[in-house]
Amino acid sequence: MTALGSLPLSETAFDRNGIERVDERFLDSVRADSRTLAVLVRGRDVAVDGETLALLPLSGLTDSQSVVYLGTTTGDEGGVPAGTPIVAARADDEQQAWVPLRDVAAVLSVRDAGLAAAAVAVMGWHETSRFCPRCGTETRVGHAGWMRWCEPCQAEHFPRTDPAVIVRVTDADNRILLGSNAAWETGRYSLFAGFVEAGESLEAAVVREVYEEAGVRVADPRYLGSQPWPFPRSLMLGFAAQLDAEQAASDTTPDGDEILEVRWFTRDELRDPSSGVLLPGRSSIAHAIIEQWLVGE
Numbered sequence: 001m002t003a004l005g006s007l008p009l010s011e012t013a014f015d016r017n018g019i020e021r022v023d024e025r026f027l028d029s030v031r032a033d034s035r036t037l038a039v040l041v042r043g044r045d046v047a048v049d050g051e052t053l054a055l056l057p058l059s060g061l062t063d064s065q066s067v068v069y070l071g072t073t074t075g076d077e078g079g080v081p082a083g084t085p086i087v088a089a090r091a092d093d094e095q096q097a098w099v100p101l102r103d104v105a106a107v108l109s110v111r112d113a114g115l116a117a118a119a120v121a122v123m124g125w126h127e128t129s130r131f132c133p134r135c136g137t138e139t140r141v142g143h144a145g146w147m148r149w150c151e152p153c154q155a156e157h158f159p160r161t162d163p164a165v166i167v168r169v170t171d172a173d174n175r176i177l178l179g180s181n182a183a184w185e186t187g188r189y190s191l192f193a194g195f196v197e198a199g200e201s202l203e204a205a206v207v208r209e210v211y212e213e214a215g216v217r218v219a220d221p222r223y224l225g226s227q228p229w230p231f232p233r234s235l236m237l238g239f240a241a242q243l244d245a246e247q248a249a250s251d252t253t254p255d256g257d258e259i260l261e262v263r264w265f266t267r268d269e270l271r272d273p274s275s276g277v278l279l280p281g282r283s284s285i286a287h288a289i290i291e292q293w294l295v296g297e
């Protein structure tokens, strides 16, 4: 668990067996195991059964060519005992109830949300990684779905994750700085966020992103927690930072492109339901970072 508490998608209630799955025969043994259950993935959608993830016997699936081992359950839940192998399988069955993972992330149990995040992330990687980025040859899947191998150039390719920082900026007057994005409806505000650039530290990305989007310098970035956001392959890294002492709070300048408005809010303003301010949905780390501040002193 993070300093932000339990975040949707962030926890793992299964053992990925990273050492055993490297064995070439491991996936075959999982496929042959009659207990093995499958998470069905279609793009960024997962198959659900009410408010739980649909876990279907792998042996009953007609088309399970592309199967990736997710892990083995570590506790009993919903009739699935500890020690049950779980795989991700790509499917396109109209009989299933498909829902976007981001819409159900906050509803699913810790186990199901973790399985679904891994399934959507790794399947998304396979969809765009058929050919070797080094030499263009078609690659072969290994490590029970967690590696692609290129025979001619001997390159091993692993699922990519793009780190992005998301930042809570506060000032000496106990206010929080939020921005309104050009793509959002009127009244919606959130934290400042952006991808870490090549060769950049997380702390430097925090300072640069806030300056680019809000026009102010911040100091003392402190790490809060992280959340996988596999849409398609981000890892959100939450930080808190203070407005730099040399910087006046009134110095804010929205970038005018992505961010149209930058505004300081007090806790009372954000807590007031009549303010008309719309905040991030509860499945996101942005929601947790703002909530943590709201319940503060």
Ligand SMILES: [Zn+2]
Pocket (backbone or CB within 6 Å): 132, 133, 134, 135, 136, 137, 150, 151, 152, 153, 154, 155
């Ligand atoms: Zn190659």
